[in-house]
Amino acid sequence: MRTLxxxxxxxxxxxxxxxxxxxxxxxxxxxxxxxxxxEPAYAMGSLVIGPAGFAHRLGYGRAQMAxxxxxxxxxxxxxxxxxxVAWADLERVEHRKVTLRSGADRRPAVEEx
Amino acid sequence: MKRIFAVALGLVTAIGGxxxxxxxxxxxxxxxRFSMSLTWAIVVGTIGMTVYAEMAGRVAxxxxxxxxxxxxxxxxxxxxxxxxxxxxxxxxxxxxxxxGGIGMALELVSDVSYLLWVPLIALALWGALWxxxxxxxxxxxxxxxxxxxxxxxxxxxxxVDWGSLxxxxxxxxxxxxxxxxxxxxxxxxxxxxxxxPYQIIFFSSGGVEEGWTxxxxxxxxxxxxxxxxxxxxxxxxIMATSAVVLQPLGTDVGHxxxxxxxxxxxxxxxxxxxxxxGFFAATFAAGAEATLSTGYAVSQYFGWAWGKWLRPSSAPxxxxxxxxxxxxxxxxxxxxxxxxxITLVAVVLGAAAIPLTFLPVLVIANDRDYLGxxxxxxxxxxxxVVFLAVTVVVSVVTLPLLFWTRGGA
Amino acid sequence: MAEWEWEAATVDQLLDxxxxxxxxxxxxxxxxxxxxxxxDGGAPVLTAILCGPSAFGPRLGGLVGLTVWAIGRRLxxxxxxxxxxxxxxxxxxxxxxxxLRESARPLGTHRFADWTREHIVCQIPGGSR
Amino acid sequence: xxxxxxxxxxxxxAVPLALLVSGCASPSPTMSDFxxxxxxxxRAVAGTAAVAQVSAQAWSRGQLTDAYADTLVTEAxxxxxxxxxxxxxxxxxxxxxxxxxxxxxxxLQDISSALxxxxxxxxxxxxxxxxxAVAALRQxxxxxxxxxxxxx
Numbered sequence: 001m002r003t004l005x006x007x008x009x010x011x012x013x014x015x016x017x018x019x020x021x022x023x024x025x026x027x028x029x030x031x032x033x034x035x036x037x038x039e040p041a042y043a044m045g046s047l048v049i050g051p052a053g054f055a056h057r058l059g060y061g062r063a064q065m066a067x068x069x070x071x072x073x074x075x076x077x078x079x080x081x082x083x084x085v086a087w088a089d090l091e092r093v094e095h096r097k098v099t100l101r102s103g104a105d106r107r108p109a110v111e112e113x
Numbered sequence: 114m115k116r117i118f119a120v121a122l123g124l125v126t127a128i129g130g131x132x133x134x135x136x137x138x139x140x141x142x143x144x145x146r147f148s149m150s151l152t153w154a155i156v157v158g159t160i161g162m163t164v165y166a167e168m169a170g171r172v173a174x175x176x177x178x179x180x181x182x183x184x185x186x187x188x189x190x191x192x193x194x195x196x197x198x199x200x201x202x203x204x205x206x207x208x209x210x211x212x213g214g215i216g217m218a219l220e221l222v223s224d225v226s227y228l229l230w231v232p233l234i235a236l237a238l239w240g241a242l243w244x245x246x247x248x249x250x251x252x253x254x255x256x257x258x259x260x261x262x263x264x265x266x267x268x269x270x271x272x273v274d275w276g277s278l279x280x281x282x283x284x285x286x287x288x289x290x291x292x293x294x295x296x297x298x299x300x301x302x303x304x305x306x307x308x309x310p311y312q313i314i315f316f317s318s319g320g321v322e323e324g325w326t327x328x329x330x331x332x333x334x335x336x337x338x339x340x341x342x343x344x345x346x347x348x349x350x351i352m353a354t355s356a357v358v359l360q361p362l363g364t365d366v367g368h369x370x371x372x373x374x375x376x377x378x379x380x381x382x383x384x385x386x387x388x389x390x391g392f393f394a395a396t397f398a399a400g401a402e403a404t405l406s407t408g409y410a411v412s413q414y415f416g417w418a419w420g421k422w423l424r425p426s427s428a429p430x431x432x433x434x435x436x437x438x439x440x441x442x443x444x445x446x447x448x449x450x451x452x453x454x455i456t457l458v459a460v461v462l463g464a465a466a467i468p469l470t471f472l473p474v475l476v477i478a479n480d481r482d483y484l485g486x487x488x489x490x491x492x493x494x495x496x497x498v499v500f501l502a503v504t505v506v507v508s509v510v511t512l513p514l515l516f517w518t519r520g521g522a
Numbered sequence: 523m524a525e526w527e528w529e530a531a532t533v534d535q536l537l538d539x540x541x542x543x544x545x546x547x548x549x550x551x552x553x554x555x556x557x558x559x560x561x562d563g564g565a566p567v568l569t570a571i572l573c574g575p576s577a578f579g580p581r582l583g584g585l586v587g588l589t590v591w592a593i594g595r596r597l598x599x600x601x602x603x604x605x606x607x608x609x610x611x612x613x614x615x616x617x618x619x620x621x622l623r624e625s626a627r628p629l630g631t632h633r634f635a636d637w638t639r640e641h642i643v644c645q646i647p648g649g650s651r
Numbered sequence: 652x653x654x655x656x657x658x659x660x661x662x663x664x665a666v667p668l669a670l671l672v673s674g675c676a677s678p679s680p681t682m683s684d685f686x687x688x689x690x691x692x693x694r695a696v697a698g699t700a701a702v703a704q705v706s707a708q709a710w711s712r713g714q715l716t717d718a719y720a721d722t723l724v725t726e727a728x729x730x731x732x733x734x735x736x737x738x739x740x741x742x743x744x745x746x747x748x749x750x751x752x753x754x755x756x757x758x759l760q761d762i763s764s765a766l767x768x769x770x771x772x773x774x775x776x777x778x779x780x781x782x783x784a785v786a787a788l789r790q791x792x793x794x795x796x797x798x799x800x801x802x803x
Contacts, residue, residue, distance in 0.1 A: 027533065
């Protein structure tokens with residue numbers, strides 16, 4: 001599987017409602033290393049899903065941006081509209097399509113800086 | 114003493130690096146047509162360029178990242194590729210204008226048409242890029258900075274009515290005989306002449322090549338914050354000489370020779386020699402810069418080895434891209450399209466594409482992952498956002514103006 | 523033992539980062555990342571970095587992406603699957619670059635550079651110095 | 652110098668786009684269009700001739716090198732001939748326009764021939780010839796003066 005299949009994929013909740021597209025995949029270390037994965041193996045921890053992905057791409061999804069004033073406002077609000085879903089909460093993953101489990105826990109995407 | 118010399122050299126190089134055929138032509142044309150009422154455009158362009166060059170220089174010095182690494186990372190693959198193609202086209206147009214400019218400078222010395230010089234110029238430019246070390250091109254900028262100062266000197270020898278000059282500069286107004294659209298078309302061309310994408314790419318990539326570190330920040334800041342505005346003053350001086358001499362004659366400047374005429378009237382053949390040397394060096398150095406910038410942009414986007422100091426065999430794609438750009442630029446000039454027209458189109462389209470290059474630079478300059486404590490201060494951010502807004506307005510207005518005024522007729 | 527500069531990485535931060543060989547020679551960009559689902563069905567694990575036009579093309583999408591992918595498929599001897607850099611060969615990862623280990627086998631990314639060197643650069647006088 | 656001639660013929664073909672584009676080639680339906688065209692033509696030719704005049708004077712005072720002065724004058728000559736060519740291609744719509752064109756034709760031709768004489772004299776370093784050509788420019792330039800205001 002490649003990030004190509006997931007990034008930009010459409011996300012649907014349990015009853016087929018379109019909830020946004022996948023913008024980013026958060027990896028967590030501590031997975032069991034496989035033959036090629038190298039020592040601190042990283043596995044897919046959670047998906048960032050939301051309407052607009054440009055803000056994440058520019059880096060406004062995380063707190064490290066001391067960004068210019070009006071841009072931070074605009075992009076942070078854009079980024080705030082997306083939510084984070086754990087990998088385990090995914091019902092099905094097909095090519096360019098992801099379906100969430102019913103009652104999947106949706107955490108806010110933007111870390112409080 | 115040696116340190117002062119190095120600082121001075123950096124300063125003069127920055128002045129030279131700022132002025133190219135675009136500044137020479139647009140300042141000459143607008144001075145003859147609008148006198149000094151478009152000075153504000155040069156000031157806006159110069160400050161915008163200074164703010165963003167300083168940011169790009171800081172990113173290069175602290176994070177060691179040239180512009181197009183940043184562009185691809187922050188704008189993504191698709192938008193980055195669009196930006197890359199726009200910059201390559203602009204560099205090509207600018208290169209053609211510079212080659213035409215070199216030809217015209219040689220024509221002023223040899224009285225042989227510029228077109229016949231073009232193949233020779235292409236060979237000389239390619240030889241310089243392929244063999245000459247980076248330092249020589251840098252020193253060439255220094256020669257420009259010094260020789261073009263003759264325009265400022267000439268201003269004092271000409272019968273200048275300083276009162277009317279400064280008043281027309283400070284109270285900009287559209288002359289009755291000119292339409293608003295033409296006035297703002299030339300304002301955009303002046304701003305575009307200062308905010309040239311390849312200068313940002315060249316400045317930051319050159320910084321990485323020379324291995325700027327945090328310690329070289331002082332020199333970099335001095336070059337941008339003092340050197341570039343001096344380049345702007347030089348452009349204003351060229352506009353002033355054209356306003357003082359050519360405007361009373363009612364001339365529409367269409368040739369580089371007319372831009373140099375005021376210097377001859379003021380200082381005779383000696384002044385003329387400096388002006389021609391300045392023309393030649395400015396266009397030659399800017400031609401090399403435009404070619405290198407295309408090589409930098411493409412190689413950095415695709416992640417290939419890049420760098421002028423790398424021998425051609427160790428950075429093959431980079432040097433081949435420079436060669437291809439050179440050939441295409443030469444062919445464009447040989448189509449006998451008037452170089453002055455190419456320059457105006459290149460400068461105006463450049464103004465349209467500027468936000469594409471500025472946005473990622475502004476964003477990265479605020480990223481603590483990259484710059485740690487050297488992120489933008491409040492002042493840099495305010496200026497950055499103001500000039501990003503200016504460039505967005507300029508880029509929205511440019512194409513309609515270009516067609517509405519049919520190339521500034 | 524790969525040294526990651528920060529703990530919770532995101533794919534966004536890894537994509538399009540510049541890859542350098544151990545001696546600092548640029549090799550290419552992270553055009554895509556490969557994940558493998560472990561046999562016990564847990565979350566997919568990051569196993570390799572993918573480089574080259576056949577990885578880069580599809581991400582562009584549309585006609586342009588297709589043509590880039592087609593060029594990649596035709597040119598590279600490994601056919602349509604891109605150059606694969608297993609994570610075991612990665613020495614250091616940080617926000618600015620990925621550096622490979624000494625032992626990293628020469629990657630496919632050299633092919634284009636070598637081809638340009640042989641066919642174009644060395645034909646031009648003074649090019650082979 | 653056949654090099655010069657080839658070069659000039661190529662360059663003459665590439666007259667500055669701004670000038671050409673300003674006089675749109677489409678036939679001008681109304682008199683006011685024709686007047687505007689006359690005004691811009693008069694202004695452009697007067698400006699170009701003035702530069703040539705100033706350059707020749709500067710050359711005779713030893714302020715300009717021969718090559719520079721010759722480039723300036725040759726460019727002026729090419730520009731004027733192409734402006735005249737564009738102006739002549741315009742069909743005057745009314746009888747008054749034909750009369751107006753008649754008034755403009757004489758100074759335009761005088762300037763064009765004076766510029767040619769100037770270029771020839773310059774190339775032969777003939778100072779007297781240059782002075783004569785410069786003097787020959789003065790009279791048509793004055794007649795062009797009012798034509799720049801026609802119809803305003």
